Amino acid sequence: xxxxxxxxxxxxxxxxxxxxxxxxxxxxxxxxxxxxxxxxxxxxxxxxxxxxxxxxxxxxxxxxxxxxxxxxxxxxxxxxxxxxxxxxxxxxxxxxxxxxxxxxxxxxxxxxxxxxxxxxxxxxxxxxxxxxxxxxxxxxxxxxxxxxxxxxxxxxxxxxxxxxxxxxxxxxxxxxxxxxxxxxxxxxxxxxxxxxxxxxxxxxxxxxxxxxxxxxxxxxxxxxxxxxxxxxxxxxxxxxxxxxxxxxxxxxxxxxxxxxxxxxxxxxxxxxxxxxxxxxxxxxxxxxxxxxxxxxxxxxxxxxxxxxxxxxxxxxxxxxxxxxxxxxxxxxxxxxxxxxxxxxxxxxxxxxxxxxxxxxxxxxxxxxxxxxxxxxxxxxxxxxxxxxxxxxxxxxxxxxxxxxxxxxxxx
Numbered sequence: 001x002x003x004x005x006x007x008x009x010x011x012x013x014x015x016x017x018x019x020x021x022x023x024x025x026x027x028x029x030x031x032x033x034x035x036x037x038x039x040x041x042x043x044x045x046x047x048x049x050x051x052x053x054x055x056x057x058x059x060x061x062x063x064x065x066x067x068x069x070x071x072x073x074x075x076x077x078x079x080x081x082x083x084x085x086x087x088x089x090x091x092x093x094x095x096x097x098x099x100x101x102x103x104x105x106x107x108x109x110x111x112x113x114x115x116x117x118x119x120x121x122x123x124x125x126x127x128x129x130x131x132x133x134x135x136x137x138x139x140x141x142x143x144x145x146x147x148x149x150x151x152x153x154x155x156x157x158x159x160x161x162x163x164x165x166x167x168x169x170x171x172x173x174x175x176x177x178x179x180x181x182x183x184x185x186x187x188x189x190x191x192x193x194x195x196x197x198x199x200x201x202x203x204x205x206x207x208x209x210x211x212x213x214x215x216x217x218x219x220x221x222x223x224x225x226x227x228x229x230x231x232x233x234x235x236x237x238x239x240x241x242x243x244x245x246x247x248x249x250x251x252x253x254x255x256x257x258x259x260x261x262x263x264x265x266x267x268x269x270x271x272x273x274x275x276x277x278x279x280x281x282x283x284x285x286x287x288x289x290x291x292x293x294x295x296x297x298x299x300x301x302x303x304x305x306x307x308x309x310x311x312x313x314x315x316x317x318x319x320x321x322x323x324x325x326x327x328x329x330x331x332x333x334x335x336x337x338x339x340x341x342x343x344x345x346x347x348x349x350x351x352x353x354x355x356x357x358x359x360x361x362x363x364x365x366x367x368x369x370x371x372x373x374x375x376x377x378x379x380x381x382x383x384x385x386x387x388x389x390x391x392x393x394x395x396x397x398x399x400x401x402x403x404x405x406x407x408x409x410x411x
Contacts, residue, residue: 014054021049021060028067038075043068043082050087055096062088062102070109076117079110085124092129097138104133104144108151115155122152122159127166134171139180146175146183150190157197164194164201169208176213181225184217188228196235199243205236206246215250223264230259230270234277241281248278248285254292260301269309272301276316283323290320290327295334303339311352314340318359325366332373337363341377 024042027033042064049061065084069076079085088103095103107126111118121127126148133145149168153160172194175187191210195202210232217229233252237244259271275294279286289295294316301313317336321328331337340363343356364374374380 014057017049017052017057018054018060021046021057021064025060025064025067028064028071031071034068034071034075037068038078043075043078043084047082047084047087050084055099059096059098059102062099062106066102066106066109069106070112073113073117076110076113079106080117080120080124085110085121085126089125089129093132097136097141100133100136100141101144103129104141104148108144108148111148111151111155115159118152118155118159121148122162127152127163131166131168131171134168134175139178139183142175142178143180143183143186146172146186146190150186150193153190154193154196157201160194160197160201164204169194169204169210173208173210173213176210176217181220181222184220185222185225185228188214188217188225188232192228192232192235195232196238199239202236202239202243206243211236211246211250215252218252218255218259223262223267226259226262227264227266227270230256230267230274234270234274237274238277238280241285244278244281244285247274248288253278253288257292257294257297260297265306265309268301269312272298272309272312272316276312276319279316280319283327286320286323286327289316290330295320295330295336299334299336299339302336302343310343311355314343314352314355314359318355318362321359322362322365325370328363328366328370331363332370337373337377337379341379341382344379344382 024037024046027037028042046061046065046068049057050065052058052061065079065088069079085106088106092100092103107121107129111121111126130145130149130152133141134149136142136145149163149172153163172187172190175183176191178184178187191205191214195205214229214232217225220226233247237247256271256274260268260275262268262271275289275298279289279294298313298316298320302310302317317331317340321331321336337360340356340360344353344360347353347356360374360379364371
């Protein structure tokens with residue numbers, strides 16, 4: 001037997017291993033084949049291939065494990081139970097970009113399922129791996145790292161704080177400055193995942209200098225990036241007047257109001273939510289929104305758009321009207337009460353009905369003249385009917401009684 005024949009056998013073995021991991025990865029993309037893969041012991045067979053001498057086989061084995069773990073919580077737990085992560089992440093800094101991306105995909109696939117699994121990923125050197133990859137020169141590796149980071153941070157404030165303590169926020173801000181669109185998108189999303197939990201986390205993001213780069217990204221024509229940026233800014237602004245002022249100082253208004261007429265409904269909703277989070281804090285911030293024509297834009301949304309966009313718009317109107325009698329007069333002058341009356345009479349969704357009742361109460365609470373504007377719109381019969389027939393929940397009934405009924409009837 002010649003050396004050529006021997007080498008051919010080894011070559012066939014290598015091709016067979018590669019074919020196996022590629023096939024398993026393809027099968028794992030389909031939810032209806034996962035049961036068969038699990039029954040056949042796919043994870044047991046894939047695990048040794050993570051140390052295969054051929055890099056492409058290592059890479060595809062990691063991809064296949066990630067796809068299996070991504071399917072459900074139980075399979076993600078199986079990956080943890082088999083102690084695959086230490087082997088997967090060993091010497092990650094010396095691996096090529098394809099393996100790094102695949103390993104990060106496994107982390108993300110596991111962490112997405114629950115707080116418990118996200119914590120295990122962090123304890124298994126996952127967060128250190130993410131930081132190493134955030135510092136990588138390759139933009140696609142950074143993107144995969146930010147994906148994994150976001151899936152950990154989004155669960156709760158303690159996991160988000162752990163990612164912040166590890167020093168990820170400055171690296172996220174650097175990612176926002178990269179030219180690659182996908183990296184900007186997912187970085188803005190990760191900023192949202194961190195800052196949404198509490199004031200301290202939001203302030204950390206602001207102190208790292210994220211707001212100017214988020215504001216700059218808002219001018220990008222990409223719809224997904226616009227939405228992620230607006231949501232990130234909303235998650236910062238919602239916590240306090242100080243943070244809302246930090247967002248305002250980035251000179252994003254009145255551009256945000258322009259985005260409330262964007263063709264994409266998700267962008268419109270995100271812009272409306274940001275406006276709501278700004279105007280809810282103080283009279284001065286609400287007045288700023290009013291001065292740039294915010295009431296008219298919000299009323300237009302209330303009168304013409306879908307339920308998902310109407311809700312934050314109604315809340316914004318309520319916050320504005322609640323701050324002062326003068327702002328409530330401005331809201332009344334914009335015919336907002338008429339449109340709120342239409343919603344109250346035509347909608348069946350309990351959530352939007354409760355918010356509408358609350359907003360009406362914010363408008364009518366200031367004086368007899370404000371109350372009269374509410375009464376003229378023929379809103380009281382609907383409120384009374386809702387109370388009698390218990391269409392509203394107990395909380396909504398309380399809202400109607402305490403805010404709307406008392407304010408209007410007593411005046």
